[in-house]
Amino acid sequence: MSGEEEAPTQQQHQQPGQERTPDEPPPSPPAAAPSSSSSSPAAEEEPLSCRALVLTGYGGYDKVKLQVKTQRRARLQAGEVLVRVKACGLNFAELMGRQGLYEPLPAPPVTMGMEGSGVVEAVGEDVEDRRVGDRVIAMSRFGMFQEVVVVPADRTFPMPEQMSFEEGAAIPINYLTAYMMLFEMANVRPGKSVLVHMAAGGVGIAATQLCQTVPDVTVFGTASASKHETIAQGGVTHPIDYRTKDYVEEIRKISPKGVDIVLDPLGGSDTQKGFNLLKPLGTLIVFGAANCVTGQKKSLLAMMKTWYNQLSLNTMKLMQTNKAVCGFHLGYMAEDQLIDRAMRELLELYRQGKIKPRIDSCYHFEEVADAMRRMHDRHNIGKVILLPEPKKPGENVEKTEAADNKTKEEAATEEVKAEKD
């Protein structure tokens, strides 16, 4: 990481029309994305000033700019709601998107962000089940990193009373991904074993919690040693330090026959290893290619290595081993019904106290580079949250104990970085 340029995020002012808004159909795939203005010609009076995190080009952290868009407040279309965003979830997809490695994100300039929570400020015609003042979770293919968004009402989900905005913003991507992989694709049942890579990450923690809802499920979780205590408390049966040990060997020592389910966000040679670790009737689910992301900018070498080591499959091999290989990516899921059902189920599990997002840290929009760096360097335990509200003078970044659990080495690395900023 050292040696790369890092520019602090500067607040910029931007006029409408300079940036791709979701109203222009993105080149691929069809998006149900929010907009801070509607294209309706019948605009209303009050002008709308809106801070937004805009990807201005592919590259390092400096490509994500905080811009202030000043737009006329447009009338909502039928079925839409206007949400004042209180918290957004940062995802690995945005780190990849910044490097030009995330296909569902339209080309820059584009407002990033796939999930958030906030308060309904206005409702369009034909919206019956949302009211002004409702606290909601909102989802979108992109465009959530802004103070005010317009989304279809059916892409919002009322938040349980006891849920904080930070928790609400941490639910959709991580928990839907974990839920659909474990219960729609892999069919976790009592007695099964699951390998969760990056067990301290957002999906990792969600998957671990969801595994706890089924009796007698063994979770092998990889994470650096400093995070083991936390993930063990969270339900990981066997934490494994992937930095100092071969996780395949460690798992074989405990379970010589391997595991029933592997959740693989890494790609490349780890997919091969995961496939080999499967028991008969076992399921490997690939849901990312984190191995592609090494430095701050797109690395052709890392991509080639990941592609070269990609699992190549033929059905004969699958038959001879009785194994299943699946791919999952919420960004390519256009099935709203499936998503709705899973969200309802997840919010019910939250109400019952069976799941609870772990917030690693919260960063204001102007600190997005720090937020992305924290995630890139895998310092987070749980979800990294972005707050649209400007940072108050003298306010420090909220951190959980995760930050204090760092190894000395990690802390030293961060100090060096801090000096450079």
Next chain:
Amino acid sequence: MSGEEEAPTQQQHQQPGQERTPDEPPPSPPAAAPSSSSSSPAAEEEPLSCRALVLTGYGGYDKVKLQVKTQRRARLQAGEVLVRVKACGLNFAELMGRQGLYEPLPAPPVTMGMEGSGVVEAVGEDVEDRRVGDRVIAMSRFGMFQEVVVVPADRTFPMPEQMSFEEGAAIPINYLTAYMMLFEMANVRPGKSVLVHMAAGGVGIAATQLCQTVPDVTVFGTASASKHETIAQGGVTHPIDYRTKDYVEEIRKISPKGVDIVLDPLGGSDTQKGFNLLKPLGTLIVFGAANCVTGQKKSLLAMMKTWYNQLSLNTMKLMQTNKAVCGFHLGYMAEDQLIDRAMRELLELYRQGKIKPRIDSCYHFEEVADAMRRMHDRHNIGKVILLPEPKKPGENVEKTEAADNKTKEEAATEEVKAEKD
């Protein structure tokens, strides 16, 4: 089919030592196979005469010979039982094995057969849960096509009282395959849709019946038109004549988004089609390569075509489509615990009247060529059974109404064949 040599099966007499017995470890993979004699040196008095169907080399129907082995009756090993076989199930694997296309079958000479039913005639030491006189289903990797077999007691399953020997012999391979695919791999749930190829075959009928145990499951089943009435009665929601229609088009007409589960015993280009037919979160399970078997003997062209058209997968494609691809083959399943649990469940479903094997026809051992031809030509609706007992003079082959449902064309083809025999 015409133009190929067909030699009627001749009864041959064979002495011990001429044929591979399962006591010699087969070259691949380790087999839990029955033997008509044990290698124990402490042999008992009474000599044992045993009719067996032996594959004598790879090729056409004439390579399967009915032989009479005369062997000393050996003492059972601990944990073994001796079963007098009353009925055996014929499987597509044996048709492939005859052509040298089924790897789990050891090289000829070898007694074929993976499933049967009969009566326990003797039990070895340490066998506590089987008694002389018990009616049991028996499974093995090969060697079941003989009058008397020795198998480990734990590879036998007591038959429900109302179950016939023919039904018992029809259960293991077809129903375990269907059960494990639908419930272990694919997780069929209410509201799902399933494409069952060869819906009038053994696995097809088993899969259709098992789908009925879950509410509101739609079954698309391919079969030739003459079988549609029967499979519709058996639970196929939409029978499709794959001979005269494009099944992909037919399914898209009814369900434009495709299906949730495809069970694919065909391989080659049908696997590609099946993959494309899957809805998001859908599962394709390949469990055979019937497209490899065209004529009576191994066809390099058919094999090459099947291999060439084999689905080649990369995990990126799976992620972008949110799909799962699995392989299943009972012949490669060494997990006895999983098989035991599934068998117990299946026998319970039989007791409850929820599943019932459909016996297409029964052939005596000496008629094995006719039995294989019936299956090869896809004339069967349900299971083809082999009977070890010699055919009585004047006895006709038992046929179900399936035989009478033949199209005129099919009947004409058979007449031509009968004249040639």
